[in-house]
Amino acid sequence: MEEKEVYLDNASTTKISADVYKKMLECFTKCQGNSSSIHKMGRDANAELDEARAKVAKAIGAKPSEIYFTSGGTEANNWAIKGIARANRSKGNHIITSVIEHPSVLESCKDLEKEGFKVTYVGVDSNGVIDYSQIIKSIGPNTILISIMTANNEVGSLQPIRAIAELAKANEIYFHTDAVQAIGAIALNVKELGVDALTISAHKFHGPKGVGALYVKKGTKIDRFMSGGRQEDNMRAGTVNVPACAGMGVAIENATTDLDEKVREVRVIRKYFQRKVSEAIHNISLNGHPTQRIANNCSISFEGAESEAIVMMLDREGIYASYGSACEMGSNAPSHVLQAMGKEPEAIRSTVRFTFSAEITREQVDEVVETLRKIVKKLRSISAIRIYKSKVEL
Numbered sequence: 241m242e243e244k245e246v247y248l249d250n251a252s253t254t255k256i257s258a259d260v261y262k263k264m265l266e267c268f269t270k271c272q273g274n275s276s277s278i279h280k281m282g283r284d285a286n287a288e289l290d291e292a293r294a295k296v297a298k299a300i301g302a303k304p305s306e307i308y309f310t311s312g313g314t315e316a317n318n319w320a321i322k323g324i325a326r327a328n329r330s331k332g333n334h335i336i337t338s339v340i341e342h343p344s345v346l347e348s349c350k351d352l353e354k355e356g357f358k359v360t361y362v363g364v365d366s367n368g369v370i371d372y373s374q375i376i377k378s379i380g381p382n383t384i385l386i387s388i389m390t391a392n393n394e395v396g397s398l399q400p401i402r403a404i405a406e407l408a409k410a411n412e413i414y415f416h417t418d419a420v421q422a423i424g425a426i427a428l429n430v431k432e433l434g435v436d437a438l439t440i441s442a443h444k445f446h447g448p449k450g451v452g453a454l455y456v457k458k459g460t461k462i463d464r465f466m467s468g469g470r471q472e473d474n475m476r477a478g479t480v481n482v483p484a485c486a487g488m489g490v491a492i493e494n495a496t497t498d499l500d501e502k503v504r505e506v507r508v509i510r511k512y513f514q515r516k517v518s519e520a521i522h523n524i525s526l527n528g529h530p531t532q533r534i535a536n537n538c539s540i541s542f543e544g545a546e547s548e549a550i551v552m553m554l555d556r557e558g559i560y561a562s563y564g565s566a567c568e569m570g571s572n573a574p575s576h577v578l579q580a581m582g583k584e585p586e587a588i589r590s591t592v593r594f595t596f597s598a599e600i601t602r603e604q605v606d607e608v609v610e611t612l613r614k615i616v617k618k619l620r621s622i623s624a625i626r627i628y629k630s631k632v633e634l
């Protein structure tokens with residue numbers, strides 16, 4: 241990254257930290273064996289996996305035997321939802337999720353609907369928080385699984401997962417949470433929370449891309465997802481990517497050590513940005529819950545200025561933010577999350593997501609805000625001319 245570039249898209253992905261990179265390099269050079277082989281090279285690779293598994297488990301209060309490595313959050317979500325649903329089909333065919341989940345959850349549910357499962361998609365309030373009462377009302381004798389994300393990736397709102405976990409337990413329903421945006425943002429202990437399955441993705445907390453994990457509580461009935469070899473305790477076939485898993489181990493240990501202090505730093509800089517933007521630019525609105533939220537996320541609607549234009553003009557200045565989420569880039573569909581929150585189409589079209597890391601300085605924020613102010617002013621003046629012209633032409 242060039243020195244003058246400012247990366248404000250940490251919800252899409254984060255930069256690999258130096259010690260994660262070092263660990264991965266070490267693995268690439270020193271452990272070339274297949275972690276399933278019984279010879280020394282295999283055993284060395286397997287020892288790295290054991291270490292990484294122990295680190296991931298410790299970070300979320302699980303046992304190492306409850307952690308399964310995957311190719312990322314998408315695979316872990318697919319596996320948790322399809323694996324639990326299919327394994328418990330004889331008990332019922334009803335699943336509860338929410339309308340603001342990541343596409344890997346929503347699409348997994350759609351796939352299951354084609355197999356005869358029934359899915360209830362609960363709504364959210366204007367702050368992007370799940371309607372808990374709708375979950376209670378939706379539970380029926382056939383409900384076998386509830387899947388609700390811990391924190392939303394577009395607007396950062398935290399969901400009441402502790403209460404949902406309790407509700408699920410009381411009704412003997414499995415509860416899965418997609419915690420991809422929450423690791424390193426809030427303290428998570430699967431035993432205290434009482435969740436049965438939890439999704440992790442390394443690249444959201446300064447680890448490598450293409451690796452993640454699924455926590456599955458011991459005793460949970462879940463089908464294996466990939467057919468093939470007996471890796472991962474015969475639950476997830478495929479030769480394991482040892483350097484990536486080792487990198488994830490280091491990354492999750494870093495992300496969860498001194499968590500409060502790290503989160504505080506990110507919150508301070510995000511709030512500074514929020515204050516500066518509010519002072520510099522009028523007619524803006526902040527999206528997501530004002531307090532019940534992860535620290536790094538700031539989603540703003542800039543009335544009268546289009547989000548795509550803002551993001552592209554910021555890009556030209558070396559400032560990287562996003563509109564919607566990275567996985568939905570290229571689609572012209574308005575954000576399903578902002579729509580579910582009841583945002584007007586005009587506001588949705590003018591929303592930009594800035595997601596911070598602790599390395600961002602106040603000086604950088606000042607520069608970003610000044611650039612943003614000029615961009616929004618310019619775009620608003622163009623759109624004002626367009627509105628004026630269209631009125632004249634009418």
Ligand SMILES: Cc1ncc(COP(=O)(O)O)c(C=O)c1O
Pocket residue numbers: 251252311312313314315317342344389391392393418420421441442443450451452565566567
């Ligand atoms: C909430 C959430 N779930 C799942 C995913 C998918 O994770 P991955 O990119 O590792 O497949 C993402 C990635 O953006 C996400 O934000």
